[in-house]
Amino acid sequence: MNQDFTLPEEEGSPINFERIISAAKRRFLFFLIPFVLVLVGSVAVILILPPHYTSFGTILVETQQISPDLIESTVNTDPDQRIRMIQQRVMTRENLLKIIDKFNVYGEDRKFMTVSELVYKMQEEIGIEVITSSFSGSRRGDTTIAFLVAFSHENPQIATDVANELVTLFLSENVRTRTERASEATAFLADEANKVRRELTKIETEIVAYKQKYGNALPEHLGLRQSMLERSEEQIRDLRRDLRALEEDKRYLQIELTSARSGLTASGGEQSELAQNLATLKDSLLDASTRLTDSHPDIIALKKRIAALEKQVEQETSSALAAAAQEQSASSGVYNPVVEKLQIRIAATDDKIAETRRQIAATSKKIADLEGIILEIPQVERGLTVLDRTYNDLLEKLNSLESKQAQAQLSQNLEEEKKAERFVLLEPPIVPTEPVSPDRKKILGIGGFLALVIGVVCVFLIELIDRRIHSASELEAVLKHPPIVSIPYIHTRQENVQHRMKIFLYFLIPIVLFALLLVAVHFLYQPLDDLFYKVWVAVDRLLVSF
Numbered sequence: 001m002n003q004d005f006t007l008p009e010e011e012g013s014p015i016n017f018e019r020i021i022s023a024a025k026r027r028f029l030f031f032l033i034p035f036v037l038v039l040v041g042s043v044a045v046i047l048i049l050p051p052h053y054t055s056f057g058t059i060l061v062e063t064q065q066i067s068p069d070l071i072e073s074t075v076n077t078d079p080d081q082r083i084r085m086i087q088q089r090v091m092t093r094e095n096l097l098k099i100i101d102k103f104n105v106y107g108e109d110r111k112f113m114t115v116s117e118l119v120y121k122m123q124e125e126i127g128i129e130v131i132t133s134s135f136s137g138s139r140r141g142d143t144t145i146a147f148l149v150a151f152s153h154e155n156p157q158i159a160t161d162v163a164n165e166l167v168t169l170f171l172s173e174n175v176r177t178r179t180e181r182a183s184e185a186t187a188f189l190a191d192e193a194n195k196v197r198r199e200l201t202k203i204e205t206e207i208v209a210y211k212q213k214y215g216n217a218l219p220e221h222l223g224l225r226q227s228m229l230e231r232s233e234e235q236i237r238d239l240r241r242d243l244r245a246l247e248e249d250k251r252y253l254q255i256e257l258t259s260a261r262s263g264l265t266a267s268g269g270e271q272s273e274l275a276q277n278l279a280t281l282k283d284s285l286l287d288a289s290t291r292l293t294d295s296h297p298d299i300i301a302l303k304k305r306i307a308a309l310e311k312q313v314e315q316e317t318s319s320a321l322a323a324a325a326q327e328q329s330a331s332s333g334v335y336n337p338v339v340e341k342l343q344i345r346i347a348a349t350d351d352k353i354a355e356t357r358r359q360i361a362a363t364s365k366k367i368a369d370l371e372g373i374i375l376e377i378p379q380v381e382r383g384l385t386v387l388d389r390t391y392n393d394l395l396e397k398l399n400s401l402e403s404k405q406a407q408a409q410l411s412q413n414l415e416e417e418k419k420a421e422r423f424v425l426l427e428p429p430i431v432p433t434e435p436v437s438p439d440r441k442k443i444l445g446i447g448g449f450l451a452l453v454i455g456v457v458c459v460f461l462i463e464l465i466d467r468r469i470h471s472a473s474e475l476e477a478v479l480k481h482p483p484i485v486s487i488p489y490i491h492t493r494q495e496n497v498q499h500r501m502k503i504f505l506y507f508l509i510p511i512v513l514f515a516l517l518l519v520a521v522h523f524l525y526q527p528l529d530d531l532f533y534k535v536w537v538a539v540d541r542l543l544v545s546f
Helices: 017-026 028-048 079-090 093-103 115-125 156-213 219-262 265-289 297-330 337-416 440-465 472-479 493-525 528-545
Strands: 053-062 126-134 142-153 422-427
Touching (some): 028 440, 028 493, 079 126, 079 142, 093 115, 093 156, 115 126, 115 142, 142 156, 156 337, 156 422, 219 265, 219 337, 265 297, 493 528
Antiparallel strands (some): 126 142
């Protein structure tokens, strides 16, 4: 019977576990080969990828040991910001190249890589992780309490050495930066204080020169100048009174001289009495003028009386002089001792009058000078006030700068003695014992899963391609009728031997795979004795807990 026994596609056929088991037996090699290949490939990838070890050190950000209320530090930047700034300073091209050459980080690759490639690779392998503590539950309230400095490399010892070097650079750079900032603040304030001192000295010199220039018109001498002006005015009044008295005496002496020459003693006595009355009235007028105004009735009355007496004296004096002139012509050659005495007295009176006028002129000039000085004092006071205000402002500024300078010096001492906020090495880098990459367990797990999936997929694809009938159920499905009889397959002796070999291989391959797995675990993950000890301890704890 010529018939092509093919299995048509059946949509929505139920799962036939017998067929699946039969297919698994027939296609075992199609499952095993890709499974082994993928698994071996995963192990090869694990072996090919170089391990990377990470060594890190923990640096604690310790707060200021002395209360900021007592001494406030001049470096008040955020620790996280300062860490990033120090990171940029440490990870410069020059520093990284020095570290690369010092520890021979990249070995022979150093000869084939450019400087930029070396620096970029070094920066990629350096890790800085900041550890924060939140007090308010939000990012704003996060406070940096520590940070990690890490370095990854294929050689664990190199990773440790480089991490130690980076930690040392971070610590030293922090101390240097804080000390420099504190020193710069102190130096800046000192320079500013010196500038203000120079300006203050300049203003002091200007004040001294100004006071020397206007020494007579200083505001503090105003009271003295006013009292001097009052004394000078009183003195000139006395001098004028004396001058009038001397002039009257001279006039009377002249009248007496004329009388003496003419022999009119009686008339001279009468005139002397008029002169005395006139002098008395003038003294009264001078005394009243110091107390009363010119429009006062007493002043006016005294002036009228004085004018009348002066007129009478002048008339009598003129008459006496005329008579004396006539007598003198008559008796010009006769010696008269009274006349000579009067002439001497008149000459002395003239000297006194000249001296009094000289004193009046000097006193008037002094009064004018004092009045000019008193008028100049307000202007001098304004200029001096400007200088004093500038001086006081500079003095206040200098005191403030000196106070800040003292505070900055305390802050500098605080930084130099490491009592301010500082970085403290909490945990130094140690030599890592396990690599951080590649993750061999993950790669092996993914490889095993892919090997299983690929093996199953291969078996499934082969079954889809193969259209041959392998069982009575498949034949029944094709013919739509159960077969009359089923003759089992008769194995030859050679086929039996091959079947036993297959069974042996089926048992051998899992054993070999398990052995390879143990070898991989021992060399790639953890020694078997350590792993066995951990498992033993875990089981023992589990039994004790029960």
